[in-house]
Amino acid sequence: MPLVKYEIVELDELSGERARIYSVVPKGESEDLFTQFVGRWRMTLGDEVKDIVGRLWEIGNRRGARADYFRHEEGRPGDGMCAFYDRPGAKLRLYCLRYGSVTLILGSGGPKNVRAWQDDPILKREAERMIKYGQDINLRLRDGDGLYWSSDRTEILGDLKNYEDEDDDA
Amino acid sequence: MMRKARKNNSPLLQEILHSISPLEKEKIRVEMALSAFIGDTLKEMGMNKSAFAAKVGKQPSEVTKWLSGTHNFTVETLVEIATALEIKFEQLFVRELPSSPQPNPIVIHIPIVDPGKVPPSSGKQPMPFIWPQIIPFPQAVTMNFA
Numbered sequence: 001m002p003l004v005k006y007e008i009v010e011l012d013e014l015s016g017e018r019a020r021i022y023s024v025v026p027k028g029e030s031e032d033l034f035t036q037f038v039g040r041w042r043m044t045l046g047d048e049v050k051d052i053v054g055r056l057w058e059i060g061n062r063r064g065a066r067a068d069y070f071r072h073e074e075g076r077p078g079d080g081m082c083a084f085y086d087r088p089g090a091k092l093r094l095y096c097l098r099y100g101s102v103t104l105i106l107g108s109g110g111p112k113n114v115r116a117w118q119d120d121p122i123l124k125r126e127a128e129r130m131i132k133y134g135q136d137i138n139l140r141l142r143d144g145d146g147l148y149w150s151s152d153r154t155e156i157l158g159d160l161k162n163y164e165d166e167d168d169d170a
Numbered sequence: 171m172m173r174k175a176r177k178n179n180s181p182l183l184q185e186i187l188h189s190i191s192p193l194e195k196e197k198i199r200v201e202m203a204l205s206a207f208i209g210d211t212l213k214e215m216g217m218n219k220s221a222f223a224a225k226v227g228k229q230p231s232e233v234t235k236w237l238s239g240t241h242n243f244t245v246e247t248l249v250e251i252a253t254a255l256e257i258k259f260e261q262l263f264v265r266e267l268p269s270s271p272q273p274n275p276i277v278i279h280i281p282i283v284d285p286g287k288v289p290p291s292s293g294k295q296p297m298p299f300i301w302p303q304i305i306p307f308p309q310a311v312t313m314n315f316a
Contacts, residue, residue, distance in 0.1 A: 068237035
């Protein structure tokens, strides 16, 4: 039994010819983590949300997910979690998983007012949630356990939803 | 059978994308293009961030910011970067990544000699000054995120 149940979805508005951009819909929730993140912070940190969405569009359609655009090793060593680089003075931090320059899985995040995410309850919850999804996704991709790379290694294929629909009522 | 991910069309993301003004889009595009250009050039030169930082007299953390796609470059900084990369300042704006639309370059011909001041007896035509290729960014102004 998987530790976490979720569906990986592609964010059609952001994905493009340079990078596929995905997010995760946790079981029992209607929206993916990134759309939840945007909805939660757009009223209080609207300019930062717009900037993040605009830069992600640029990544998907023109630049690709270059390593320099991300802070790496944000989580624990080897879990693959990184943070989208924020502007000087910006507060909003977004966690994600990056696979080369062609694939991103966006999570959620929140305002960063402390030096380490472990010291902030919102960031801690969102970072730990992304780490859990990342561990499961990475393991399944590594072992070919229902998740596979396309032949050109740009697209995630397979059982993108790791639970059965009838589980929804459980 | 290999299934593809379900495409999630989010009205909220569409709304946010449409709320970004052409000027904001253009700023994002230029900042990210500049950082990509600097990063690519460093790679081609085989120079790492620390070596480049030493060359421009900055901390490596400053170079990390330049490459992050979020830096609001000043002309002064760009001149320092171009000098360290051993290119002309204008060249920072010439190269685009292959995937980006490549509009036709504009070549501006500016006479450097006033034809009225050329001695008639010289018989020479003034040579036009050809400005380095300037790639305009008009496509971003009309760019449609939808």
